[in-house]
Amino acid sequence: MIQNTNVTKLNTWRTTILLSSLIVFAFGLISCSSDGGSGGGSTVTTPSNLVLTAQVFGTSTQNPNGDGSGTVNFNFNATNATSYKIALGDGVTQDVSSGVYSYTYTTSGTTNFKVFVSAYNGANFISTSITINVYVAPTTVWSDEFNIDGAPNNSKWGYDVGGGGWGNNEAQNYTNRADNVIIQGGVLKIIIKKENYQGSNYTSARLLTKGKFSFKYGKVEMRAKLPSGGGTWPALWMLGDNISTTPWPACGEIDMMEHVGNQLNKIFGTLHYTGHSGGNADSTTLTVSTATTDFHIYSIDWRADAIKFYVDNQLFKTFVNTSSLPFNQNFFLIFNCAIGGDFGGAIDPNFASSTFEIDYVRVYN
Missing domain, CATH: 2.60.40.10 (Immunoglobulins)
Known part of the structure; x- marks a missing residue:
């Protein structure tokens, strides 16, 4: 009996110790799981x-x-x-x-x-x-107001010169002579002439900012009066700055304004890129009844998601831009007037001369 009593006391002591340990452990769990705690395993209140x-x-x-x-x-x-x-x-x-x-x-x-x-x-x-x-508010990042008479500013403009059709069977020979390109009275004049010159029957000019200025995205605005006559083909356009390493059309081309004298007063806004070049280009037109007799403002709003084309602030074309297209890199500007060729068409046999006049060009951020 004495032995059994001692066993009972021993079992009671063991039970007490075990219960105490369980209580301490449970309290520890409660403390660690309280809201707002910062210790390991804590639950944080969601805002x-x-x-x-x-x-x-x-x-x-x-x-x-x-x-x-x-x-x-x-x-x-x-x-x-x-x-x-x-x-x-x-x-x-x-x-x-x-x-x-x-x-x-x-x-x-x-x-x-x-x-x-x-x-x-x-x-x-x-x-x-x-x-x-x-x-x-837009800020001007580059412009030319053409306010100084004489040759265009050579810090801003270079020239493409020569003949050979320019890939479109065009008839002109481009020069940098004052006979074909000059600033007079605050206007840049590109003069298309019928004359024999270095094997060509016509002369004109093609100015570009390649190697001098290029940009990615922004608003481009030009005020211009277009030449007239069957076969004339004036253009205000842009090419990808990487054209030397990525040949056309993969470099991309943005034609802000094109006009052909054989389709009088029809303004073209066009994009060329892989799969969409030449006759398969992405193009939209707008009729401007006084394109060759009055000055009009031609502009684009070029962004990562879209390129929008305007004449006198009238939207006439919206092109959806994506990261897979070449229109997300620097481009440079080109002004020229071709005559004849695949797009210019038949040249009026009575054509003698006409002038493409550009009042200003401005590039905004």
């Missing part, structure tokens, strides 16, 4: 009540999308958030510690941006978004 607002700087009744600075002030707040991430809708994403952030957009014109904000607590987060319209 909630995320609010995002935006104020476009300089907004007024007259300027509903801002004053042109492109600056936007963002405010965001969420319960239990320790940090934020904002995606600004133009490809830029920023980590932000506080709920106040200011950003300046640079895409010229009025653009619609969808802005996302995520509020974080550890790995947990919630997100929301808003859409804003922002006006950014």
